[in-house]
Amino acid sequence: MRRSVTVIIPAHDEEKGLPATLDSVLGQTVPPDRVIVVDDASRDRTGDVARQYGVDVARPPANLGSKAKAQNHALPLCTTELVLAVDADTVLAPDYIERILPAFDDPDVVIAAGNVQTRFTRTVWERGRSVEYLFGFHWHRPIQHLAASPMVCSGCCSVFRRDVLVAAGGFPERTIVEDIDFTWTQQIAGRRARYVADAVAWAADPETLLYLRKQVWRWMAGFCQNVRLHTGQLIRHKPMLALWVLLAMLEIITAPVWWSAPLVLTLGYGHPVGETLAWWTAAELVFMIPPLVYAARRRKLPTWRVLLNIPCVYPNKLVNLYYAWKAVTVELLLVPLRLSQGLTVYEKGRGATPAHKKTPTTTRPRHAMP
Secondary structure (H helix, E strand, O other): OOOOEEEEEEEOOOOOOHHHHHHHHHOOOOOOOEEEEEEOOOOOOHHHHHHHOOOEEEOOOOOOOOHHHHHHHHHHHOOOOEEEEEOOOEEEOOOHHHHHHHHHHOOOEEEEEEEEEEOOOOOHHHHHHHHHHHHHHHHHHHHHHHOOOOOOOOOOEEEEEHHHHHHOOOOOOOOOOHHHHHHHHHHHOOOEEEEEEEEEEEEOOOOOHHHHHHHHHHHHHHHHHHHHHHHHHHHHHOHHHHHHHHHHHHHHHHHHHHHHHHHHHHHHHOOOHHHHHHHHHHHHHHHHHHHHHHHHHHHOOOHHHHHHOHHHHHHHHHHHHHHHHHHHHHHHHHOOOOOOOOOOOOOOOOOOOOHHHOOOOOOOOOOOOO
């Protein structure tokens, strides 16, 4: 039996990037039954562009302020069994829906998402993110999938059972990251989330430090907001997922020790600089290279190009570390002490896509790697 699907695309000032997303959605081997673009009070021609594609357009009277609120604006218009939420800067592989639908043959599965990769690798920030995605979606996610406890179903391309989503009150608005909130809440309730490795989507990531900072701060703050809300219930009802969360927190807390180890060993204990840097680099690469080689082969990317991008991941890691510690301080210390409200303002992690950088309308972005 074919399952019915509605696609919701929240969009604010996305006239340049939206066509590539709509081309990919409307070009699916299993086409959706309905496509709704939420023109969230855009100041450009986002709504007009969407109408040119013949899809439904819902425009609230004023900007709603977050992706979850924009998605919830369209949810009452959905009558299909499944809802696929797609970001307006994300391009789906032509068979994305076809590959993800079988996950819902299991009646306990209420949310599923695929393998997210970078659309562009032009700047150091995008190249670093490409390494992070290749590593994470071909190492961490498969392990979490085998343990039946995915950490998150990516919000840029997740499929939901509509009745469960509606019963839960829609896309969660209480934290700044709705995808983690829904993924954890449903697993705590005894339902299942699925990672579908063969369903691929390409997301446009921040190309400048300014937007990377905004996105990472939102992600890290949202993660810690969910840690604050859910950790106790995770430990009681979903201990394996709690383990992943606690390991992620441990990595955040211990990261400064690892990063400062060469300096401490050199200045504090007199170890030669070259020797210290050599073992530190070797330790990094021995854990990083094998999953990246596997990921490159799985994605049919030139292995040497993937490996050449490894140095670019370290500026990203520094940004991640700074905002992870800021999130721990603000969301897990200051908010409980009522000294801060935490992050409440949703900011996009990407500026408007210039016309000359629009993704080509192809079955796969031609510049998924440089």
